[in-house]
Amino acid sequence: MVKTIISSIAVAVIVLTFALFEQWFITKNFNEFNDVLAVLYQKIEDESATEEDVYAVQDNWLKKKKSLHAFIPHNDIKEIDLWLAESVTLVGDEKWEDAISKVEVLIELSEQIPKTFTLSFENIF
Amino acid sequence: MLVTFFRTLIIIITLMVLMRLMGKRQIGEMQPFEFIVTLIIADLACVPMADVSIPLLYGVISIACLFLFHQVLTILEQKGKFLKKVISGRPSLVIDKNGIVLKELKKNDMSVDDLIESMRANGYFALDDLSYAIYESNGQLSSFENQNQSQPPTSLPLLIVSDGKIDDGNCKKIGTDTERIKNFIVEQKGRLKEVEVMTVDGNGRTYFKKKGQKYEILFFPLKEGVKW
Secondary structure (H helix, E strand, O other): OHHHHHHHHHHHHHHHHHHHHHHHHHHHHHHHHHHHHHHHHHHHHOOOOOHHHHHHHHHHHHHHHHHHOOOOOHHHHHHHHHHHHHHHHHHHOOOHHHHHHHHHHHHHHHHHHHHOOOOOHHHHO | OHHHHHHHHHHHHHHHHHHHHHOHHHOOOOOHHHHHHHHHHHHHHHHHHHOOOOOHHHHHHHHHHHHHHHHHHHHHHHHOHHHHHHHHOOOEEEEEOOEEOHHHHHHOOOOHHHHHHHHHHOOOOOHHHEEEEEEOOOOOEEEEEOOOOOOOOOOOOEEEEEOOEEOHHHHHHOOOOHHHHHHHHHHOOOOHHHEEEEEEOOOOEEEEEEOOOOOEEEEOOOOOOOOO
16 A cells, blocks of 8 residues: 555656656747747848758757657657748749748747647646 | 547546446457557557657557556556446346246346357357356356256257347257247246247257246257158
């Protein structure tokens, strides 16, 4: 009985701690990524963005995604990878309108993905 | 992570409630919760393991949830009989000194056929072979042999009437028809609706039980030449 109670409490504490850490970690990383994307968006809007700017955002994302793989579905990560890769080409070709729509999608993704981890009715059901 | 945890919890609770509602026949020698664990643990482990697009952590959390739920149920079961009854169910006495307890069978969504099948699996072929039979909460039949059986059956008894309904197929096998069975019941001062169980073996030995009465061992005259 004592063993059962102790193991239950231990697992509950571990799950809760991990859950809180996951929530904090994902929100922090995506907030940072969102800030970087906002800067890129502004530069594209001003038509002053270069391929290097997008590469910098991509590098930033590559560092983050290594650890994010443990928490979020890999398809979500792949989606961001693809949208970023397209943005590089479009900025290089100075197709600003197309590039801005891609970055808008990336911003949307960076806002929506952390929301899928919050405890809410639509996420549970 | 908490989303995965609660999703798993909801599935487990849903399965648990459904398994309890389905009765003992669905369980098959396991406690309801053991059955649920067996049912879902393989998928919980395999899906994240095989599908590389799902973080392995999702599987780990789901399994941890399953473990936690199991531990909590174990603690609750030990807390009292009422909780044990709610979680695992209680044994059902389906045969007592008066014969079959049809009400208990119905409570578990079982029929006399199911009981006879379980008895055969335990090596008993006639309903009066047992003084007591209990369906345990894991779906297994525990039996207490009848020590005072007057005339042991010498051939396989067939179910002729079950819960007021005549089995035409079995009637044919013993070379009789519905009318003869009905007449036999009238001779016993009863009505078909009142008969819970009636079995007849190849020698005419009959187990006859009316609602609310103790069973009787009677003789049903079979037509000449009928051998079952």
